Amino acid sequence: DAGVIQSPRHEVTEMGQEVTLRCKPISGHDYLFWYRQTMMRGLELLIYFNNNVPIDDSGMPEDRFSAKMPNASFSTLKIQPSEPRDSAVYFCASSSQGGSTEAFFGQGTRLTVV
Amino acid sequence: SQQGEEDPQALSIQEGENATMNCSYKTSINNLQWYRQNSGRGLVHLILIRSNEREKHSGRLRVTLDTSKKSSSLLITASRAADTASYFCATDALNDYKLSFGAGTTVTVRA
Numbered sequence: 001d002a003g004v005i006q007s008p009r010h011e012v013t014e015m016g017q018e019v020t021l022r023c024k025p026i027s028g029h030d031y032l033f034w035y036r037q038t039m040m041r042g043l044e045l046l047i048y049f050n051n052n053v054p055i056d057d058s059g060m061p062e063d064r065f066s067a068k069m070p071n072a073s074f075s076t077l078k079i080q081p082s083e084p085r086d087s088a089v090y091f092c093a094s095s096s097q098g099g100s101t102e103a104f105f106g107q108g109t110r111l112t113v114v
Numbered sequence: 115s116q117q118g119e120e121d122p123q124a125l126s127i128q129e130g131e132n133a134t135m136n137c138s139y140k141t142s143i144n145n146l147q148w149y150r151q152n153s154g155r156g157l158v159h160l161i162l163i164r165s166n167e168r169e170k171h172s173g174r175l176r177v178t179l180d181t182s183k184k185s186s187s188l189l190i191t192a193s194r195a196a197d198t199a200s201y202f203c204a205t206d207a208l209n210d211y212k213l214s215f216g217a218g219t220t221v222t223v224r225a
Contacts, residue, residue: 004156033213043157043202043215056212091156099206099213100145105156 006092006106013113018080021109023092024073031098034067034077035091037108043091049075050098082113118146118203118216126222133190135219137203138183146179147204148188151218157202160188193223 005024013019025032034046047057052069060067064083069075079086089110095103118139127133137146145164149157163170163179163186170177176189190197202218 031211035215042217045212045214048212050211056210093157093213095213098211099147099204100211102147102159102162103149103157103204103213105158107156 004092004094004104004106006090006109008109009107010110011112013082013111015083015113016081017113018078019082019086019111019113021077021090021092021111023075023077023106025075025092025094026104027073029094029096029104031095031103032069032075033093033095033103034075035093036088037091038088046077048098079111082111084113087111087113118205118214120201120203120216120219122219123217124220124222126224127193129193129195129223129225131193133193133197133221133223135188135201135221137186137188137216139186139203139205139216140184142181142184142208143205144208145206146177146186147213148175148177148186149202149204149215151200151202153199160201190221193221195223195225197221198223 007022033048037043046059047067049069067077089108091108093103093105118137121136147162148160151157161172174191179186200218200220202215204215
């Protein structure tokens with residue numbers, strides 16, 4: 001398996017634009033996590049899915065953020081409209097049994113909103 | 115709020131020395147994990163210790179867990195320049211499957 005694959009690796013967009021981040025988890029993993037990392041706030045859990053169903057989205061900062069997992073091999077995190085304070089590195093991770101097993105992280109998407 | 119908090123925030127040591135960092139957490143957990151992050155990269159899993167375990171070893175890594183104090187420590191022995199990275203603890207609380215991370219310890223190993 002190629003591991004968790006995120007795209008794009010870098011995204012620069014203008015304030016107000018819609019941004020879509022993509023993630024392909026490791027095949028067979030039932031859990032998918034979206035994290036945001038900034039210097040100020042560290043690594044924040046935004047939302048996680050179990051068997052494609054969102055379980056906890058309490059970390060999603062605002063209604064501008066939404067996440068979907070239409071099938072076991074694909075998830076998206078969308079920001080609409082984007083703001084400069086959304087600039088961060090967004091990570092996707094997957095695991096077979098949630099926090100009870102090792103989580104595998106993608107390389108992240110560095111988002112810059114200007 | 116973050117479940118785990120690492121201490122110290124930053125650590126600078128000479129190659130060959132040992133590096134010790136600590137993690138404290140707030141609520142009862144099922145497991146505690148340690149991850150490493152090299153600059154500009156994703157996190158990589160190092161070791162997992164379950165709540166009924168007290169100590170675990172993996173190569174040059176030694177992890178301890180004290181559930182009564184809600185704390186864990188990560189020891190890296192005989193450090194190398196390649197160990198330069200940020201280290202994070204992560205926990206999953208009882209009856210919860212989400213994985214929450216602390217703020218991390220940045221370790222610099224000087225050659």
